[in-house]
Amino acid sequence: MKRQGYSLRFRLLQSAALTLILFLGLTGIVLDQAFRQSAWQNVESTLTAQVYGLIAVADQQGELLYLPEAVQEPGFNRLGSGLFGLLLDSQGRELWRSQSAVVIDYSRLVDEIESATLGEPVFTHSKVPDVFVLSYKVLWQLGPQQSSEYTFVVLRNPDAYEDEVTSFRGSLWFWLAVVVIGLTVVQWLVMRWGLSPLSRLADELRSLESREGSLLTGDYPTEIEGVTRNLNLLITAERAQREKYRTTLADLAHSLKTPLSILSNTTTRLSDQQEETAQLITDQVHRMNDLVSYQLERAVTSASQIARQAVPVSACAKRLEQALSKVYQAEQVDLSMVVGDETFYGDERDLMELLGNLLDNACKYGNGTVRLTVFGGEALLLIVEDDGPGIPKERHGLIMERGTRLDSDTPGQGIGLAVVSEIVARYGGDVAIDDAELGGAKFTVTLPL
Structure with a gap:
């Protein structure tokens, strides 16, 4: 089956656009993951620094550590800041909490806090509640022979982190979309320039139709x-x-x-x-x-040079009826015509050749009954039917080709229907083949007015 026409430029542009989308899409995913990881590490570094800040202001009172009510980091001293600090002893008992953590319940964070190892900060993200947790277990020397374990804990609300990631992601995909559109436009311009010789070649080929004796003379790659x-x-x-x-x-x-x-x-x-x-x-x-x-x-005239005149179809049909009745007198062909005052606009000889070939074929291959019906209106319809054996559907296209015949026993050269097809094509019409009510073949010629 023949494919419908398609644009080479569109195919190339589509391929380039899909490649850009795929490449920049993967780039966007990689950049998004890299930024998210960087932001994660930034949160971890910040919380680690804040733990070190708490350790720096811790002071010993007797056998216990003490932290001041207000510390240097402002977030620990303000309710609603999203930053919280805790100090726990080796038994997990609370020794100190920051002013910002007055109402916080960390009972569901016990596993995260207890996962800390001595001398190494442990950073996790708890889903319930939704909070970042950094716990740091240290061994505090209380005296020459006495030491105790303490756990410094810093909690942080993840909203700022999520907002930062979301903002970056929105900007990233927006600008990647802008880049895709921009590069697609650039690709289109490049392809238009690169394929311009093909357009010039097509234009020059079209111009050859009206320039006898000329050849392709353009400068091409x-x-x-x-x-x-x-x-x-x-x-x-x-x-x-x-x-x-x-x-x-x-x-x-x-x-x-x-x-x-x-x-x-x-x-x-x-x-x-x-x-x-x-x-x-x-x-x-x-x-x-x-x-x-x-x-x-016909050998030297193009379709645009047809002399279009008003030709009564009935007059041509009558002349053909008289001629064919003499040619097929021995066969006693019943040739009936239903023709009104319809008019053919073109060369009378074209109409005679067209109808003559169709009616002659119908008389030759039919079994004695031939009918011509003509309709007018928005287009001129010429319908020729016979009562012969008909034409198989798989041979409908083949029968219109020059030199093709279905019945080798009947004299002929297989030219008549090809001539019909050529004439109809010159007038921008169409030929359809179907089964006739009479039992044979039905040819319907549609000619625009």
Whole structure:
């Protein structure tokens, strides 16, 4: 199945954007984790320094340690500061708490506090309650022969830490998004510049349709030079072949003129009894002359040069009915036509060729019944049906190709339907093949008005 058209620039831009998003996304995750770890270590360092500050102001009174009610760190002296200090003896009994910790209940932090090892700070984050805990167990020398263990504990509310991490994360992802958008725009501009030779090549190819004898002459990058060179060879070969066709058709037309003239002159000398035969031969000679001229014009005329005239469909259908009734007189074909005052806008010879091929095929391959129906309106619909064996659905596309035939027993070259397809395409129309109510094939030609 043929793919729908797609943009190379869009594919490249999409790939670059996805790569940027993936790379910067991973970078953002790494930076976020690094900042979170750094902030964690900063909290640990701060609480360690504050523990050392408490140890520095601790004083011995008898066999116990003493800490002043107010210490140097302001957070310990203010309610609601989120910073709390505790001093516990070796039995876990409280000896001192900071003014900020007057109402704090640390009973659920016993495991965190008791996890401290002698001479080494232990930093943890308790989820219930949500608080940072740093406990530091020391061995205090009370006398020459006496020492005791004490645990200094500092607690800190994690709100400031979470706010800092959240703020950094928001800024990080915002600026990474800005970078992605900015780099995507830059990539688009770079790709537009880099792919501009392809756009120029497409424009030059389109311009060749209206410039006979010209070739691709633009200055293109090395990567495209091979393509342009081969295209020029193809264009040259195609024009040579088209010129050969024109010459051959012109020679054919010239060769036919003499025998046609002889036939035309001979009919004028026939007797009155043979007047009907003479008229028939004269009509067909004129028809042959018209066909030669028509085919010559088709060989050199593009769709944009079609002479569009109002042609009554009924008149053309009547002429074809008379001609086909004589051709298939022996087969006794029942050719019915449902034609009103519909009008075809174009070359009358195109309509004759189109309908003639469709009706001739229907008469040739049908079993004796052929019907032509014409509808007008927003588009002109020409429907030709027969009662023959029909056309298999898998052969619908193939049958319209030049040289293709389904019935090798019936005389023909497989050109008629290809001519129909070419004419319809020149007018921007469409040909549909279906099963007819009569039992055979149904051809529906839609021509825009």
